[in-house]
Amino acid sequence: MSARASALRLEGVHKSFGSFEVLRGVDLDVSEHEVVCLIGASGSGKSTLLRCVNLLERIDAGTILLNGEEITRRDVDVNAVRRRVGIVFQAFNLFPHMTVLRNVTLATTHVLHKSRAEAEAEATALLERFGLADKRGEYPDRLSGGQQQRVAIVRALAMQPELMLLDEVTSALDPELVAEVLSVIRELAEAGMTMVIATHEMSFARDTANRVCFLDAGRILEQGSAEEIFTHPREPRTQQFLERIIAAGRL
Amino acid sequence: MSADAETGRGDRRSRILGDLRGARNIGIAVTSTVVFFAIVAIVVVNSAGWPEVRKAFFDRKLFDSSFPEVGHAFLLNIRIFCIAEALILVFALAIAVLRGLPGPVLFPFRLLAVLYTDLFRGIPTILVIYILGFGAPALQLSGVPRSPLFWGVTALVLVYSAYVAEVYRAGIESVHPSQEAAARSLGLSRAQTLRHVIVPQAVRRVIPPLLNDFIGLQKDSALVALIGPIEAFRQSQIDVAATFNYTPYVATALLFILLTIPLARLTDWLIARDRRRQSAGATR
Numbered sequence: 001m002s003a004r005a006s007a008l009r010l011e012g013v014h015k016s017f018g019s020f021e022v023l024r025g026v027d028l029d030v031s032e033h034e035v036v037c038l039i040g041a042s043g044s045g046k047s048t049l050l051r052c053v054n055l056l057e058r059i060d061a062g063t064i065l066l067n068g069e070e071i072t073r074r075d076v077d078v079n080a081v082r083r084r085v086g087i088v089f090q091a092f093n094l095f096p097h098m099t100v101l102r103n104v105t106l107a108t109t110h111v112l113h114k115s116r117a118e119a120e121a122e123a124t125a126l127l128e129r130f131g132l133a134d135k136r137g138e139y140p141d142r143l144s145g146g147q148q149q150r151v152a153i154v155r156a157l158a159m160q161p162e163l164m165l166l167d168e169v170t171s172a173l174d175p176e177l178v179a180e181v182l183s184v185i186r187e188l189a190e191a192g193m194t195m196v197i198a199t200h201e202m203s204f205a206r207d208t209a210n211r212v213c214f215l216d217a218g219r220i221l222e223q224g225s226a227e228e229i230f231t232h233p234r235e236p237r238t239q240q241f242l243e244r245i246i247a248a249g250r251l
Numbered sequence: 252m253s254a255d256a257e258t259g260r261g262d263r264r265s266r267i268l269g270d271l272r273g274a275r276n277i278g279i280a281v282t283s284t285v286v287f288f289a290i291v292a293i294v295v296v297n298s299a300g301w302p303e304v305r306k307a308f309f310d311r312k313l314f315d316s317s318f319p320e321v322g323h324a325f326l327l328n329i330r331i332f333c334i335a336e337a338l339i340l341v342f343a344l345a346i347a348v349l350r351g352l353p354g355p356v357l358f359p360f361r362l363l364a365v366l367y368t369d370l371f372r373g374i375p376t377i378l379v380i381y382i383l384g385f386g387a388p389a390l391q392l393s394g395v396p397r398s399p400l401f402w403g404v405t406a407l408v409l410v411y412s413a414y415v416a417e418v419y420r421a422g423i424e425s426v427h428p429s430q431e432a433a434a435r436s437l438g439l440s441r442a443q444t445l446r447h448v449i450v451p452q453a454v455r456r457v458i459p460p461l462l463n464d465f466i467g468l469q470k471d472s473a474l475v476a477l478i479g480p481i482e483a484f485r486q487s488q489i490d491v492a493a494t495f496n497y498t499p500y501v502a503t504a505l506l507f508i509l510l511t512i513p514l515a516r517l518t519d520w521l522i523a524r525d526r527r528r529q530s531a532g533a534t535r
Contacts, residue, residue, distance in 0.1 A: 054436050085436075095447075097455065106448075139528060159437060
């Protein structure tokens, strides 16, 4: 692991909303091609952490480095950073007034300045790869939740990001639609995409993650391989959390 | 989209026709409509003053003779509000966007936008028309048009842009912040996000209130007559003064109605088409 280059590095990241400190000094190092899963209770800071990496939230203290380059400096071009970091949200956030194809090509044409023909060819290829080719002319509201989330993943992928952030992407889905989205993510992992995934799907985390981080009250309390975290958690808080998950039948 | 799920899409087809499926329901609707209007007609026709009112307002011969004249003058109304509407659509959007700009540096622009909407929504339209129509040409500045028509249209644009800007703003604010987050996360700039994601959704949502304002504008085009130009209302006044009969007013009213009703139906159709495209036949 250590031989690989660092794709993402967080050092002492703090973030508060008003008087509430959501992140209280997060350190995290993600290597290239690594899949890191963030687990933890709601409100532990998983989503905020991802939004900070995408610069959707400005951090109060600490530094974030993307492939060795500091992206939290005040003078950094946020649009340039976001081009390199894809994020997929829990609520899909597709653009409802655009077709699937347009959703995918909006940024590639207007941000990467690809020609319409080139962008559409690429988008079509990606949609095909994830079984959505026949949906390219549809509007998002006409798709199932699972299809919408796959389109959202394709939309982020089309930018050819160096890093993908997935923020509880299956939490808003009906149970029977979760599998199709998880298999897409698994495929991305196998293709070597560097990913940081906030998730409540523990078995998915166990199967796919190279490393699992347990967040508690704005800190990474414990991290290690899925085996270590799920079978031999050291911290009492981690044990407590996992016991509750097991009791709920989610593992 | 949850609103769709709550009301059920079938109920949205038409607010007026409501649930008219089934021959029995149609029969009831027709009968009650005929009875209602028959009663209204009987009451009006049997009133003591009806013969006088009929002569003064519904003179067939006068109607036929004044209608072409008033109709010709109405072309000016159409010109006035077509030009005004086009300008308002653009100008009001600029004001609304200006008002939504973030950051302390841009505070003066926001302030300006707020002052503008407060000012022009506060002053009665008729006063703005008078002040601009008589005041601006009186300045005798070179290069400033002196035509009352120009200033009449300008006054309408200024007043109605204030209203329409507020409509736009409501639409912009109704687009969920997650849409902006999604666009920005893809690397789109703030301006690109507004142009491609926020404004198109906002405009679709505000079409009905926007049309409402435009119907008001169409009627207020008659106010421009007060500073000179002879449009339909002014022409009908002239005709009334010549004959001491009010029938030309009825002719003018009819013209205004003939124009606004198709516009209202067109809007309903546009909204329905948009909704159909985006959500009908949802598979989830």
